[in-house]
Amino acid sequence: MTKRLYNVRMFWRVKVLTVGAGTRDVFVKSQRFEQRTDVHAPDGFDACFPMGAKIPLDDVILETGGGATNAAVTFSRFGIKTACACRVGDDDNGKSVLAALKNNRVGLKAVQLDKGAKTSYSVILLSGTGHRSILAYRGASNNLDPQSIPWKKLQPKWVYLTSMGGDMKKNRAIVSQSKGQGARIAWNPGNGELHHGLKKLEPLIEQTDILIVNREEAAMLTGQPPRMLDRIAADLAGMTRTALVITDGPHGAYAYETVSGRGFFAPAVPGKRINTTGAGDAFGSALTAAFIKTGNLQTALKAAALNSNGVITHMGAKAGILKRFPTEKELERVKIKML
Numbered sequence: 001m002t003k004r005l006y007n008v009r010m011f012w013r014v015k016v017l018t019v020g021a022g023t024r025d026v027f028v029k030s031q032r033f034e035q036r037t038d039v040h041a042p043d044g045f046d047a048c049f050p051m052g053a054k055i056p057l058d059d060v061i062l063e064t065g066g067g068a069t070n071a072a073v074t075f076s077r078f079g080i081k082t083a084c085a086c087r088v089g090d091d092d093n094g095k096s097v098l099a100a101l102k103n104n105r106v107g108l109k110a111v112q113l114d115k116g117a118k119t120s121y122s123v124i125l126l127s128g129t130g131h132r133s134i135l136a137y138r139g140a141s142n143n144l145d146p147q148s149i150p151w152k153k154l155q156p157k158w159v160y161l162t163s164m165g166g167d168m169k170k171n172r173a174i175v176s177q178s179k180g181q182g183a184r185i186a187w188n189p190g191n192g193e194l195h196h197g198l199k200k201l202e203p204l205i206e207q208t209d210i211l212i213v214n215r216e217e218a219a220m221l222t223g224q225p226p227r228m229l230d231r232i233a234a235d236l237a238g239m240t241r242t243a244l245v246i247t248d249g250p251h252g253a254y255a256y257e258t259v260s261g262r263g264f265f266a267p268a269v270p271g272k273r274i275n276t277t278g279a280g281d282a283f284g285s286a287l288t289a290a291f292i293k294t295g296n297l298q299t300a301l302k303a304a305a306l307n308s309n310g311v312i313t314h315m316g317a318k319a320g321i322l323k324r325f326p327t328e329k330e331l332e333r334v335k336i337k338m339l
Contacts, residue, residue: 020068020162022086024093067162071285083107166192263339278317
């Protein structure tokens, strides 16, 4: 059963509609999570603990997350009228997700209430070094219905699409509906989408204005080793309508203009890594928001670097998101290099 939730203070027309998951996140941190080197692990480490043991925790933090809600908070705080399309259960966790959106002035017209499923839930296991593993239950997020989004009433100028759990039918429907409204698209696909491979994704990438992936994901799509960044960029950059963005964690990020072929590099902003959950959402949404506001990819890279740094230096996917669009002085902290 689908029910729409309406925010009476939200005007019909929005500048950005974010689409994807809304989750309840629980961060558990312990120095007792043993860290072992593993070349096959995404971060190069495994977190190990003995089954049957009672493990003391150093901290427990309750937050909300999910790509769509995290991105929506950035857009809203950057001064862009935003609505979020996600699906939550009729439970306390769903109420927490809605409260976080409302408190950040994000429109709720596209949020779907699912009477038959629980709100998505994630347990994030944090080591003392900031590395993490996520135990994820998608729940109601799997039931998001693109056709139930009030596209004609919202009339978004941009759609920021995050992971749909690998459901290509829904991804195609969202892209089709976006184009039908004349909206531009920024896409930050999840692992579920990326594992379909470039052949299946290419028709959607060609309709995407800004594609945002990390270095390992870009390498997987192109079949190139991650060290061959120039080849990876050459294979992907020409597919998008406006720009390709490749993030590289603590090493910085790259952006390539489709038409001019120009490339830019932004170093990561220095800071102690406390938590990397939500850093990708913070980067991609800030870059898109800054591009919408300025039309300048270099400025967008600067704003994205600052926003992601805020998230990784705070606990929780939303806690460190910047409160407003960065000032000129703040943007100057990030020095862009031409490639």
